[in-house]
Amino acid sequence: MIKELRTRFNTNFSQEKYQAFLKQLEEGYPEITFRVAESPILIPEALKQKLIAAGDEIIALIKQDNFKELTKNAIPKEWLVPNENEQPHFLTFDFGLCKDESGEISPMLIEMQGFPSLYGFQSHLANQYKSAYELDTKLTPFFGGLTEESYFQLLKKVIVGNYQPHEVVLMDIDALNQKTAIDFFVTASKIGIKILPLEEIKKEGKKLFYRQDDEKIQIKRIYNRLIFDEIANNTSIFENSFDPREELDIEWITHPNWFYRISKYTMPFLSGKFVTETRFLSEVDAIPSDLENYVLKPLFSFAGMGVIIDVKQSDITDITDPENWILQRKVTYEPIIQAPDGGVKAEIRLMYLWPDGEEPQLCINLARLSRGKMIGVRYNADFDWVGGTVGLMQH
Structure with a gap:
């Protein structure tokens, strides 16, 4: 990504350093039961600016006056919680890193949630990468000029x-x-x-x-x-x-209803160059002839469960509740992270905090590396240079 820094990182990488990093990461904390990747993502300025622009487009929809009306059917009746407030306190948007039509790396929206993510751990993770691998101390996981101190002050203010x-x-x-x-x-x-x-x-x-x-x-x-x-x-x-x-x-x-309002349910209402075509299955009049280019996702599922990647016509016709599914055009991840033995695919999660009475603020990020068919940890169990990581940026 940042070519000079990537070359330097890979040249200096060793399994011993990675194991020392993992040990350092867990010190004083419970054992980490998910795979943490060997490397951070080194995010160049051009991609950083695209990520910010992509997030801004989504927030514009969420801030529309009619957003609650648009998403009133998102919450399952059996899980409706009373006394909902006017805004989510957390927003997380997942983007796959792809090549656009001009061959440049561009983010494409995959998932979104009005629910907290690893807001504490990601800062700790960034510190340990920098320390264990002796990276430039000026590299940061934070956006908007935040420091570790000001970030946790903001997190405390929200929570x-x-x-x-x-x-x-x-x-x-x-x-x-x-x-x-x-x-x-x-x-x-x-x-x-x-x-x-x-x-x-x-x-x-x-x-x-x-x-x-x-x-x-x-x-x-x-x-x-x-x-x-x-x-x-x-x-x-x-x-x-x-x-x-x-x-x-x-x-x-944040209020539990926002988990549903800002979710796969929201995606059909979005459009733009950073959003892949997404439709409620109940609103698909004709099944696409190129189903191999689509993925079928249940609205209400967790961590990739129930997702059908290789969609067949029978998968669609067998569904009895099409209003609870989305049909989404597949996103082609570009293996742009250079591992010692080839390219690795990546996804970046933008993480926002939204204090009461203020504006949503892009704060920090989470990233995942993958060589499997899907990004989630369970789909990458047999690989190295995969798993949870963080994007580091230059000031």
Whole structure:
């Protein structure tokens, strides 16, 4: 990507350095259970500017006055949570790195979410890449002139707000054993909030509490990391705690409804040079004759589950709920990251923070390297120079 830096990185790379990097990354934290790639992505200025422009186009749609009306059918009725606020606090947009018609590297939108990602871990990851591989200290994962200090101040402002950190909890099912637990621990250490499994939160009336050292503490805000899609119909988990769908005296950061509003459901409403053609299956009048160029995705699924890559006509005709599926033109990833043994495909996630009453702000990024048919970790288990990483940029 930044050719000079890539050449230098690859020349100096060794398995010993990579193993030392992994050890350094986990030091003081739980074991990382997902694959972390050997290398960061070194993002050149031209691509950085395209990513910013691509994100701006999407945000323009989200900020339209009629956005809630457009997405009113996005939320499954059985998962509608009351007291929705006016904006998501987090926006994440995933772009595949492709070649455009003039042969230049260009981002193409793949997925989007109104839900938090690894906002704590990515900063930690960038630091460890720079330290372990002795990279230029001026390389940064941050946008908009943010530093590590100002970034975490902004993250704390969004998550904690005007409350005390002990009144705000990061919540997930079995939180300490999630694959993303290291992100939870980094976030908690940086902004002072408590990590709480759903099971440890108790309800009295409309209020929620947890216990610490025999003291009962009221929860004012939940930094929500619980994805309803992962629960499926297993709502028995709420019985000994609380049901998020009830009327509660609580603020959500971010409100669970935004997970659905800003999602694959939003993509058919987007157009532009950074967005691939996407339609609700229920609105496809004629099945394309070149189905090999399309992918079929369920609206409500998590981490690539249920996606059909090699679409056959029968896959479409067998679907009984076409309103819950999208047909999307495939994006051709360009293997532009130079590994020692050839090119590797890449995806970059832009991560925004949106404080109450302010504008959304592009802050940091997440990236994935892939040699498999899909980008997700489970599709790249047998390769090296693949997995989670971060984009580093020059000032």
